Every structure is written in structure tokens, then in C-alpha cells.
């Protein structure tokens with residue numbers, strides 16, 4: 244089977260694109276989870292969240308898209324079929340959605356907070372800002388490390404990518420470059436960027452083949468069911484497969500860390516500051532800084 248990431252066609256099961264592995268068998272053993280995170284740079288946990296909570300959060304997002312006339316209402320609301328010509332939207336920080344009780348009940352559920360307490364071995368917090376994406380037909384996300392967007396606190400902060408509904412391959416699931424957390428030179432250069440301080444574009448590349456040929460690792464993805472989560476560290480490069488369906492691919496990515504460690508204040512509080520300088524004014528293209536670093 245061929246899937247696309249940006250302009251590239253990749254054969255699933257070929258050299259450039261494989262399958263993520265599940266870590267449900269390690270759930271009772273935090274040391275084993277850490278060893279797996281160390282080895283792979285991610286944990287794929289099936290059924291980590293209750294399906295009802297996922298569906299309730301999905302409904303909140305779709306009701307908003309519907310109120311903004313983004314949905315084709317010839318299909319049921321919960322199908323999330325995009326209206327002809329509707330574009331994807333980044334809905335991160337949109338409090339009318341992300342502060343709704345049904346949304347918060349998912350991303351701050353006892354299941355996910357409990358997982359991180361068990362994994363990190365103490366009281367944890369989650370950033371108040373919630374990233375939320377409605378990836379439209381034809382779109383995908385470019386390859387990046389999260390550290391460039393949220394690196395002002397501890398580096399032991401974890402992203403949890405939660406699909407808001409089933410995400411088969413044609414809806415554009417997340418894809419990780421497995422091994423990228425060990426790319427020393429990329430960590431030392433790109434991984435030290437801060438998009439607000441350095442006025443750089445953010446994504447490392449839109450070409451998955453170029454990154455792999457140059458640095459190694461392997462891109463890996465999966466199909467997802469409502470309730471599954473993908474957890475990874477700040478230096479795991481990721482992007483997404485193109486959404487080639489006629490539906491919005493809805494997902495949220497939220498952050499968790501030990502409450503005792505320093506936090507990136509841009510993402511905390513009733514009205515998080517969020518990105519205050521990124522893409523404002525002159526912005527250096529990532530290709531230019533990569534050429535300078537030779538990565």
C-alpha cells in the first residue's frame with residue numbers, strides 16, 4: 244500500500260515506512276515503560292482512554308465546525324465530512340472548544356493523569372493550553388521536534404497525541420521518525436531552537452525521505468481507534484500522513500510533566516501567552532539554518 248507524506252509517496256512495509264509497536268504489555272511496569280521510551284522514543288497505548296469520553300470530545304469539536312459551516316451535513320455530524328472546499332483548521336487554544344467540560348474530561352481524565360503519575364513517579368501537571376487540529380482533506384503536518392515550540396521548562400515533558408475518533412490510514416494518522424531522538428547533531432542544532440526567540444519557521448522538513456536518507460531512523464505509523472494514544476518525548480520527530488479522505492481528521496496533542504519540574508510558562512494559566520513572536524515579522528526559513536548547521 245502506498246501512502247503520501249507531503250509530495251512523497253511511501254510504500255507501507257518498505258524501507259521508509261513501517262509500523263509502530265504497542266506497549267500495552269508494559270503498562271504495569273514503569274521501569275519497562277521508560278526503557279521502551281528510551282529505546283523507541285514513543286509509547287503507543289491502545290484503549291488508554293474511554294471511548295465515550297473520546298466521542299464526547301469529538302462531538303464538541305464537530306459542533307463548532309458545524310456552527311462555522313465547515314461540515315457537509317448530508318452526512319451525520321459525527322462523521323465529520325468536510326464541506327466542499329472546507330480547509331483544515333488549527334484550533335489550538337480556542338477556549339470555546341478546549342475549555343468545554345467534555346473536552347477537558349478527555350485530556351485531563353483520571354486515565355491519562357494516572358498514567359503519567361505512574362510513569363513519572365509523582366504528581367503531574369498538564370499544560371493549560373490544548374493543541375487541537377482539524378486536518379482537512381489533502382493536508383498533513385510537516386516533520387518537527389516539539390522542543391522548538393515548548394522548550395522553556397523541563398525537557399522531560401511528554402506529548403500525548405489523541406485521535407478524536409478512529410483514524411484509518413486514509414485519514415492521515417501521525418507518523419514518527421523512530422530513532423530521531425538519538426540524532427545528536429540535529430538535537431544540538433535544530434533541537435536548541437525556540438521559534439519565538441529565534442524567529443525560525445519551526446518544521447524541520449516537508450520531505451520524509453530526505454530526513455531519513457540523511458539522518459537514519461525509520462518513519463512508522465499505525466491505524467488508530469478511538470481511545471488509543473501515542474505518547475512521545477520532545478525530541479521525537481513526527482509529522483503526519485496526508486489525509487486523503489473526505490473527512491476531517493480530528494486530534495488533540497496535550498502535554499504532561501512532573502509538577503515539581505520547571506514549566507514553559509507560555510502554555511500555562513487562564514489565558515496562556517502561547518507563541519508571541521513566531522511567524523511575526525521576518526522569519527528565517529528552516530532550510531537556511533539547516534544549511535548553515537550542515538544537518
Ligand SMILES: O=C(O)CCC(=O)C(=O)O
Pocket residue numbers: 376378383384389402403404417481482483494495496
Ligand atoms: O496532529 C498532527 O498532525 C500534528 C501533531 C503534532 O505535531 C504533535 O502531536 O505534536
